Amino acid sequence: MDELEFRRRIMSDPKNRDPEVSAAINASDKNAQFVDEVMELDKKISKAMSVDAPDDLADRILFTHTSTHEDNLVTPNFARRAMAMAASVAFVVGLLVGQVNWGNFIVKPAQASLEATAMDHVLNEKAFVSSIDEQVPSSQINAKMLPFAYQLSKTFPYHVYYLNHCGFGHTNAVHMVFQGDKGKVTLFLTRISSENTRDFNEKGMAGFIEPMGETSLILVGDENENLANIAENLSKIIKPII
Structure with a gap:
């Protein structure tokens, strides 16, 4: 499991200790420290959000309502105190959340376009994958594609x-980096469907989306890369399991 995937899993569920997560924690002091920090943050947020209502809350509401009705005069003291309490809680949570650099491992929400999600994913992980060469065989590719049928x-x-697998919007994707004609190409195979074939360009990179039933094949590479040709080649050999 790579560092980015590990951080995503811990942020989504700090108490997650499945075999892969446990192995990553045991293998790295940095990962173990990250888990401790996230657990501590989780405790602080839970504590900040645990604001007990006053025991006499119902009596105060009834008293305020009665006074307003009889005297035709609004009594805002209790409402102001309640709003101040809520604002204090929001301020504390804001401070705690601000201590974490969320930008390094948050993936765009499902409502974001396939183009934006894919492009941001490639940019965020470019430094991490640039020096990796796992020389992945086709058998491993099939193993990663199996959950996607x-x-x-x-x-x-x-x-x-x-x-590898990665988080992609509201779902997951097969994440692959391979050699194209002009440079490295990133592939995502995700269960988010797309209506039609289309290409896109942004930040000196090009992208291409190929619908495959309820799944989408997304390629991102050098702006001079013929991604349409690569997509055509791959769509001929990536077949649904019947």
Whole structure:
């Protein structure tokens, strides 16, 4: 499991201790320290949000309502105190949340476009995957695609540097980096459907989306890369499991 995936899992569920997460914690003092910090933050947020209502809350509300009705005069003291208490809680939570650098591991929400999600994912992980060469065989690619009900019908035609699962919007994706004609190309295979084939360009990079039933094949690479041709080649060998 890479560091980014580990951080995503811990942030989404600080108490998660599945075998992969436990192995990552035991293998790295940095990961263990990160878990401790997130657990401590979780405790602080829970404590800040645990504001007990006064025992005489109901009596105060009734008293305020009665006074307003009889004297035609609004008594705002209790309302002001309640609003001040809520504002204090929000301020404390804001301070706690501000202590964490969320930008390093938060993925765009599901409402974001496929283009934006894919492009941000590539930019955020570019430094991490740039020096990796796992020399991934086709058998491992099939293993990663299996949860998405897809398999290769032939050997993958490009050299694969990196392969894993990742968070992608509201769901997951196969995340692969392989060698294209002009440079490295990033592939995402995700269960988010797309209506039509389309390309996009942003920040000196190009992208291409190929619908595959209820799944989308997304490629991001150099702006001079012929991603449409690569997508056509891959769509011929990435087949649904029947």
